[in-house]
Amino acid sequence: MLKQIEGSRAVAQAVALARPEVICAYPISPQTHIVEGLGELVKDGSLSPCEFVNVESEFAAMSVAIGASAAGARSYTATASQGLLFMAEAVYNASGLGLPIVMTVANRAIGAPINIWNDHSDSMSQRDCGWIQLFAETNQEAADLHLQAFKLGEELSMPVMVCMDGFILTHAVERVDLPTQAEVDAFLPPYEPRQVLDPAEPVSIGAMVGPEAFMEVRYIAHAKQTMALERIPQIAAEFQARFGRDSGGLVRGYRLDGAKTVVVALGSVLGTLKDAVDVLRDDGMAVGVLGIGSFRPFPLAAVRAALEGAERVVVLEKSFSVGLGGVVSTDVRLALSGLVLHGHTVVAGLGGRAITQASLERMLRDAVAGKLGPITFLDLDWRIVERQLAREAAVRRSGPIAENLLRDLGAAAPRGS
Amino acid sequence: MDEPVKFYQTGTFTVGNRLLPKEQRTVQASRQRGNALNSGHRACQGCGEALGARYVVDAALRAAEGRLIAANATGCLEVFSTPYPETSWQLPWIHSLFGNAAAVGTGIAAALKVKGRRDVRVIAQGGDGGTTDIGFGCLSGMFERNDDVLYVCYDNQGYMNTGVQRSSATPPGARTATTMAVGPEPGAPFGQGKNLPLIAMAHAIPYVATATVADLHDLEAKVERAMALHGARYLHVLVPCPLGWGAASHDTVRLARLAKESGIFPVFEAEHGELTAVSKIRRRVPAAEYLRLQKRFAHLFGEPGHPEMLAAIQAGADRNVRRFGLED
Ligand SMILES: Cc1ncc(C[n+]2csc(CCOP(=O)(O)OP(=O)(O)O)c2C)c(N)n1
Ligand code: SF4
Numbered sequence: 001m002l003k004q005i006e007g008s009r010a011v012a013q014a015v016a017l018a019r020p021e022v023i024c025a026y027p028i029s030p031q032t033h034i035v036e037g038l039g040e041l042v043k044d045g046s047l048s049p050c051e052f053v054n055v056e057s058e059f060a061a062m063s064v065a066i067g068a069s070a071a072g073a074r075s076y077t078a079t080a081s082q083g084l085l086f087m088a089e090a091v092y093n094a095s096g097l098g099l100p101i102v103m104t105v106a107n108r109a110i111g112a113p114i115n116i117w118n119d120h121s122d123s124m125s126q127r128d129c130g131w132i133q134l135f136a137e138t139n140q141e142a143a144d145l146h147l148q149a150f151k152l153g154e155e156l157s158m159p160v161m162v163c164m165d166g167f168i169l170t171h172a173v174e175r176v177d178l179p180t181q182a183e184v185d186a187f188l189p190p191y192e193p194r195q196v197l198d199p200a201e202p203v204s205i206g207a208m209v210g211p212e213a214f215m216e217v218r219y220i221a222h223a224k225q226t227m228a229l230e231r232i233p234q235i236a237a238e239f240q241a242r243f244g245r246d247s248g249g250l251v252r253g254y255r256l257d258g259a260k261t262v263v264v265a266l267g268s269v270l271g272t273l274k275d276a277v278d279v280l281r282d283d284g285m286a287v288g289v290l291g292i293g294s295f296r297p298f299p300l301a302a303v304r305a306a307l308e309g310a311e312r313v314v315v316l317e318k319s320f321s322v323g324l325g326g327v328v329s330t331d332v333r334l335a336l337s338g339l340v341l342h343g344h345t346v347v348a349g350l351g352g353r354a355i356t357q358a359s360l361e362r363m364l365r366d367a368v369a370g371k372l373g374p375i376t377f378l379d380l381d382w383r384i385v386e387r388q389l390a391r392e393a394a395v396r397r398s399g400p401i402a403e404n405l406l407r408d409l410g411a412a413a414p415r416g417s
Numbered sequence: 418m419d420e421p422v423k424f425y426q427t428g429t430f431t432v433g434n435r436l437l438p439k440e441q442r443t444v445q446a447s448r449q450r451g452n453a454l455n456s457g458h459r460a461c462q463g464c465g466e467a468l469g470a471r472y473v474v475d476a477a478l479r480a481a482e483g484r485l486i487a488a489n490a491t492g493c494l495e496v497f498s499t500p501y502p503e504t505s506w507q508l509p510w511i512h513s514l515f516g517n518a519a520a521v522g523t524g525i526a527a528a529l530k531v532k533g534r535r536d537v538r539v540i541a542q543g544g545d546g547g548t549t550d551i552g553f554g555c556l557s558g559m560f561e562r563n564d565d566v567l568y569v570c571y572d573n574q575g576y577m578n579t580g581v582q583r584s585s586a587t588p589p590g591a592r593t594a595t596t597m598a599v600g601p602e603p604g605a606p607f608g609q610g611k612n613l614p615l616i617a618m619a620h621a622i623p624y625v626a627t628a629t630v631a632d633l634h635d636l637e638a639k640v641e642r643a644m645a646l647h648g649a650r651y652l653h654v655l656v657p658c659p660l661g662w663g664a665a666s667h668d669t670v671r672l673a674r675l676a677k678e679s680g681i682f683p684v685f686e687a688e689h690g691e692l693t694a695v696s697k698i699r700r701r702v703p704a705a706e707y708l709r710l711q712k713r714f715a716h717l718f719g720e721p722g723h724p725e726m727l728a729a730i731q732a733g734a735d736r737n738v739r740r741f742g743l744e745d
Contacts, residue, residue: 021528021531021532022524022527022528022531024524024527049531049532049533050531051527051528051530051531053523053524053527053562054562055520055523055558056554056555056557056558056561057554057555057558059516059517059520059554059555060517060520060523060554060555060558063513063514063517063520063521063523063524063555064520064521064523064524064527065524066513066517066521066524067488067511067513067520067521067522067523067524067525067526067527067528068524068525068527068528069524069528070511070521070524070525071486071524071525071528071529071532072528072532073524073527073528073531073532075524075528089514089516090513090514090517093513093514097511097513196509197486197509197510197511197525198509199483199484199485199486199508199509199537201509202506202507202508202509202510203509203510204499204504204506204509204510204511204512205509205510205511205512206489206499206511206512206513207499207500207501207502207503207504207512208495208496208499208500208501208512209501210500210501213501213502
């Protein structure tokens with residue numbers, strides 16, 4: 001059914017349609033509306049039987065999900081930013097134990113300085129945690145991906161993170177098509193745990209493993225992610241057959257036909273990118289977009305196949321590996337190993353800095369003209385940066401950076417005045 | 418084969434199974450008994466934690482008629498009982514992390530609730546480090562929500578698994594690997610202390626009790642009482658650690674008894690935040706009698722020794738005696 005609905009509420013309803021049995025969460029912007037929506041559904045009885053556990057921290061939220069999942073309940077939580085980092089120890093644990101928990105990450109920057117706006121630093125910080133990480137481009141996709149995530153995770157007995165851009169998606173009201181309960185029930189069978197805490201058949205889960213088997217366990221996790229590479233497109237196809245929508249999958253190309261310059265990106269920025277590409281195409285430039293739907297497992301072969309014919313690749317990053325550059329760029333370069341083509345990293349939109357179509361067009365024109373450097377920080381205010389760096393060079397102790405920046409912007413009075 | 422078990426660790430004022438009439442003997446006296454924690458694990462000789470855990474989990478299993486699930490924190494108990502690919506646990510058991518056993522227990526309880534399995538019960542367990550320090554937040558959350566979990570803390574007064582470092586349950590004056598017996602104030606500092614049973618009581622949960630491995634009948638009775646109730650319950654068991662305390666492995670039970678008889682470790686029960694029962698001291702002993710058996714307190718004795726620290730420990734024991742009415 002088509003509804004005009006906020007992204008968070010759409011996700012809450014999609015999760016509800018998956019019939020979760022235990023939901024636990026700790027509030028953090030911009031995730032709050034999702035769990036509030038679910039909390040209400042549990043409280044008014046429409047999700048019965050389902051337990052909503054109000055926990056005291058994100059670390060507890062993931063831990064409760066671990067216990068519930070191991071005891072055979074379909075378990076769900078959601079978080080963002082500092083919350084994801086606060087639960088990190090348990091995030092790794094959930095995948096090590098092979099528990100198919102589904103978690104929404106409403107992507108947000110990580111402090112300091114504290115910043116509630118969107119970028120991908122939070123989920124990227126958990127890049128190697130062993131979870132499957134799917135990225136939504138639109139709210140429709142965010143809702144659909146949750147249904148696919150439960151199916152995928154439970155089949156492979158591994159946890160799945162669905163990442164959606166904070167505010168840009170979570171707080172945007174737009175049209176979303178939500179399936180009926182009967183349709184979802186036909187798509188998603190009840191959770192059948194691979195290993196379950198059951199007095200009828202006692203097992204020990206989470207034993208101490210020494211050097212003799214630890215590597216094997218980690219390798220098996222990798223092998224299961226490789227299986228996910230096959231299952232993700234199959235499940236997306238099954239989803240499309242049932243619900244009539246192409247949602248999810250490993251990668252999705254836009255105007256790649258004959259494209260010589262391709263921009264690779266994840267999440268909601270793909271929409272603006274497509275508009276920018278349309279404009280450049282109208283000007284006769286052979287540009288295209290490659291959206292990555294599955295960041296982990298990383299679809300090396302699919303990325304390579306999509307980019308083989310290009311001459312130039314620009315990876316647009318909403319996260320940043322300090323001291324190196326882009327996070328996704330490294331993976332894309334691996335996919336292209338052996339191919340000779342120009343590679344660029346563009347870091348953009350950190351901490352919610354708007355990524356405008358005009359900036360993207362300018363950047364793309366530079367790329368096509370061969371004028372783009374290896375790493376670009378889109379719309380960076382160089383005056384602020386240079387002033388602070390000059391201060392750093394002049395005095396080793398220059399005070400809190402954020403305070404200096406505010407002073408430069410005229411938002412705070414100079415100290416001592 | 419119903420062979421009576423031999424007289425195991427006893428000392429003053431104990432009655433071994435052998436001396437009791439058959440019907441009063443604990444289940445542990447029967448060779449036919451089930452062991453929640455099977456032999457063959459890697460605990461040190463004389464480990465109080467292994468002893469305590471076996472009695473607690475056995476009693477809980479009996480009370481739950483075999484339908485019990487355990488969540489375990491990282492620590493000695495977890496490490497010595499589950500060296501992959503072996504396990505000593507005869508019940509469904511999960512170890513996740515050092516600081517989250519209470520929350521994992523909450524998750525299991527929530528899953529059982531949705532599945533309508535009221536018959537299956539949950540315990541969560543950990544050492545004093547996993548309970549009083551890193552797991553404190555999760556534990557307090559579990560108490561506050563009154564989740565249907567029995568949490569058991571095996572208090573050996575230190576981080577034994579990582580090599581005997583101080584925890585917030587380490588007694589003042591004790592030497593550990595992070596509170597060395599050097600300088601003018603050797604050993605763990607005399608701070609305010611952190612008394613988890615009292616903090617648990619402040620949450621007004623249905624049941625809080627302390628116990629030691631010196632009185633296993635009492636320990637079993639408390640587990641039974643706890644299992645007869647629902648909601649959040651907390652059991653704090655003193656489990657001497659021969660390795661960490663620097664004590665003889667045959668002195669485990671004796672040390673536990675002296676901790677109680679000196680007033681250093683008060684043994685009591687509370688329901689909904691109010692004290693309901695106290696195990697009286699039968700023959701009061703000076704604190705020094707308990708401390709002297711442990712190398713972690715060796716620096717308090719001898720020449721020049723630390724008589725002022727001994728006096729402070731004794732004063733603490735006296736305070737306990739007054740506060741809990743431990744003497745008639
Ligand atoms: C987050 C985290 N920090 C530290 C450790 C290391 N660690 C494992 S067990 C342990 C001490 C356990 O002490 P306690 O809970 O008192 O149990 P005991 O071993 O004494 O029975 C520590 C510090 C860990 N596993 N996880
Ligand atoms: S170190 Fe202490 S608690 Fe750990 S196994 Fe040995 S005796 Fe038991």
